[in-house]
Amino acid sequence: xxxxxxxxxxxxxxxxxxxxxxxxxxxxxxxxxxxxxxxxxxxxxxxxxxxxxxxxxxxxxxxxxx
Amino acid sequence: xxxxxxxxxxxxxxxxxxxxxxxxxxxxxxxxxxxxxxxxxxxxxxxxxxxxxxxxxxxxxxxxxxxxxxxxxxxxxxxxxxxxxxxxxxxxxxxxxxxxxxxxxxxxxxxxxxxxxxxxxxxxxxxxxxxxxxxxxxxxxxxxxxxxxxxxxxxxxxxxxxxxxxxxxxxxxxxxxxxxxxxxxxxxxxxxxxxxxxxxxxxxxxxxxxxxxxxxxxxxxxxxxxxxxxxxxxxxxxxxxxxxxxxxxxxxxxxxxxxxxxxxxxxxxxxxxxxxxxxxxxxxxxxxxxxxxxxxxxxxxxxxxxxxxxxxxxxxxxxxxxxxxxxxxxxxxxxxxxxxxxxxxxxxxxxxxxxxxxxxxxxxxxxxxxxxxxxxxxxxxxxxxxxxxxxxxxxxxxxxxxxxxxxxxxxxxxxxxxxxxxxxxxxxxxxxxxxxxxxxxxxxxxxxxxxxxxxxxxxxxxxxxxxxxxxxxxxxxxxxxxxxxxxxxxxxxxxxxxxxxxxx
Numbered sequence: 294x295x296x297x298x299x300x301x302x303x304x305x306x307x308x309x310x311x312x313x314x315x316x317x318x319x320x321x322x323x324x325x326x327x328x329x330x331x332x333x334x335x336x337x338x339x340x341x342x343x344x345x346x347x348x349x350x351x352x353x354x355x356x357x358x359x
Numbered sequence: 360x361x362x363x364x365x366x367x368x369x370x371x372x373x374x375x376x377x378x379x380x381x382x383x384x385x386x387x388x389x390x391x392x393x394x395x396x397x398x399x400x401x402x403x404x405x406x407x408x409x410x411x412x413x414x415x416x417x418x419x420x421x422x423x424x425x426x427x428x429x430x431x432x433x434x435x436x437x438x439x440x441x442x443x444x445x446x447x448x449x450x451x452x453x454x455x456x457x458x459x460x461x462x463x464x465x466x467x468x469x470x471x472x473x474x475x476x477x478x479x480x481x482x483x484x485x486x487x488x489x490x491x492x493x494x495x496x497x498x499x500x501x502x503x504x505x506x507x508x509x510x511x512x513x514x515x516x517x518x519x520x521x522x523x524x525x526x527x528x529x530x531x532x533x534x535x536x537x538x539x540x541x542x543x544x545x546x547x548x549x550x551x552x553x554x555x556x557x558x559x560x561x562x563x564x565x566x567x568x569x570x571x572x573x574x575x576x577x578x579x580x581x582x583x584x585x586x587x588x589x590x591x592x593x594x595x596x597x598x599x600x601x602x603x604x605x606x607x608x609x610x611x612x613x614x615x616x617x618x619x620x621x622x623x624x625x626x627x628x629x630x631x632x633x634x635x636x637x638x639x640x641x642x643x644x645x646x647x648x649x650x651x652x653x654x655x656x657x658x659x660x661x662x663x664x665x666x667x668x669x670x671x672x673x674x675x676x677x678x679x680x681x682x683x684x685x686x687x688x689x690x691x692x693x694x695x696x697x698x699x700x701x702x703x704x705x706x707x708x709x710x711x712x713x714x715x716x717x718x719x720x721x722x723x724x725x726x727x728x729x730x731x732x733x734x735x736x737x738x739x740x741x742x743x744x745x746x747x748x749x750x751x752x753x754x755x756x757x758x759x760x761x762x763x764x765x766x767x768x769x770x771x772x773x774x775x776x777x778x779x780x781x782x783x784x785x786x787x788x789x790x791x792x793x794x795x796x797x798x799x800x801x802x803x804x805x806x807x808x809x810x811x812x813x814x815x816x817x818x819x820x821x822x823x824x825x826x827x828x829x830x831x832x833x834x835x836x837x838x839x840x841x842x843x844x845x846x847x848x849x850x851x852x853x854x855x856x857x858x859x860x861x862x863x
Contacts, residue, residue: 302451305447305450305451306447308443308444308447309444309447309607312440312443312444312606313440313444313603313606313607314603315594315598315599315602315603316599319433319593319594319596319599320593321592321593324573326571326572327571327572327573327574327575327576328572328576328651329576329592329593331433331436331592331593331594332436332647332651335436335439335440335443335647336439336644336647336648338440338443339439339442339443339640339643339644339647340640340644342443342444342446342447342640343446343637343638343640343641345447346446346447346450346633346636346637346640347637349450350450350633350634350636350637354630354633
């Protein structure tokens with residue numbers, strides 16, 4: 294049971310890779326609402342991380358209830 | 360008195376009453392250590408969300424991050440990835456810590472380390488590090504409050520704001536002594552509400568008045584480039600490693616701090632922690648938007664020698680007086696909540712691990728000691744701010760952050776493996792502390808301030824990285840090498856009181 298739910302945890306590596314490698318996002322264009330890419334990309338990852346955590350919470354909890 | 364000052368006084372007065380009234384919350388017996396220090400481990404998802412948000416995103420954060428962006432450009436935005444990746448760590452690692460702490464009755468990180476390794480000196484090292492890191496952090500909350508008192512002027516700013524600071528902290532100490540963790544937990548509702556209100560207002564109003572984000576960045580870029588110490592709205596490639604290592608190492612250390620652990624352990628279940636890991640990034644979004652106010656200040660031509668004043672100055676400049684009063688109250692209450700939790704967290708370490716060693720059946724009088732120490736922490740912070748220059752307080756806090764991370768191997772690796780040996784971890788910790796201190800102080804002779812990003816000359820190139828991160832690498836390397844050595848020599852075996860079932 295534990296091994297089955299734990300592999301979802303690997304999803305949580307994504308925020309680390311996406312935000313800890315500045316060459317991915319260290320540029321001005323494309324802009325959004327006048328914000329350079331550097332800023333809105335990182336703010337977007339705040340939201341994406343929150344959603345990923347919500348997803349992992351739901352799927353791992355569902356397993357736990359079984 | 361101005362309308363802003365009246366609004367400010369009413370709000371701060373209201374939370375003071377709430378702080379005392381919190382003692383009656385849940386009709387708990389506050390003579391019990393768990394009830395006073397951790398609210399009886401009863402807090403659900405909503406209370407925990409407000410409490411942790413109020414605890415981690417301090418007034419100082421809300422003052423310092425925009426100030427850093429104002430002063431240094433893109434590198435100051437590292438707080439955003441830091442406050443993003445901290446949450447997967449909470450979801451997996453800290454949720455595990457909550458489980459073992461609940462099962463074995465831990466109130467501090469040092470309690471766990473003691474139980475896991477059976478080593479008194481390692482317990483002391485962990486506890487002392489926590490207290491040392493918490494003290495300047497509490498003092499910086501006072502610095503955040505001071506910027507508001509100066510902006511309010513009049514009686515608030517009299518005698519270098521000391522009177523206003525003493526009054527605030529005497530009240531804070533009194534209601535925390537009285538109500539324990541319930542006081543900041545209840546006040547956090549007001550604090551976070553006010554923070555969201557003011558930040559959303561600021562982010563809607565200020566950029567619009569300055570002609571929109573495109574115009575702001577267009578104005579800011581040449582200003583940053585023309586400064587004596589030029590910076591930019593994007594990173595220089597030489598700054599990549601510093602940016603990433605600061606975000607990464609800060610995220611690793613965030614939840615080792617005594618105040619984070621205290622509000623974490625107050626949650627009533629592991630699910631509450633995991634649900635909050637998904638919900639707390641809302642505060643990180645607020646933090647990111649606030650960081651951008653640093654650029655608004657540049658575009659508006661605001662700011663002088665003291666960059667930490669730019670946020671209060673922005674509110675004074677763009678909002679009617681009464682609303683500025685709301686914003687000031689948000690900052691001051693935003694300082695009182697974490698200051699109370701930090702004082703409780705540090706007092707817990709003192710009472711549970713320094714005066715005596717950890718004992719699962721909490722000895723009589725431990726609560727009384729913790730309550731008195733909590734008062735002592737408040738007094739110490741006041742003395743610190745009254746006699747130590749602000750710049751030193753900030754330096755000391757940065758150094759404290761690098762020290763805090765050196766507890767990581769004993770605590771976090773310890774959650775997953777009993778392989779490391781206690782004295783190996785202790786020596787690793789010592790090497791990490793020494794490295795962090797030496798690197799941080801390496802520039803004091805030339806520049807008078809400490810560094811957080813150290814240029815390491817390695818393999819013919821120079822890699823500028825976060826001091827805490829380099830120190831952690833040395834710490835782990837030493838601990839691992841010595842564990843292997845001690846294992847081969849069959850010495851320094853740990854006495855592990857926990858079992859595998861305690862962690863799941």
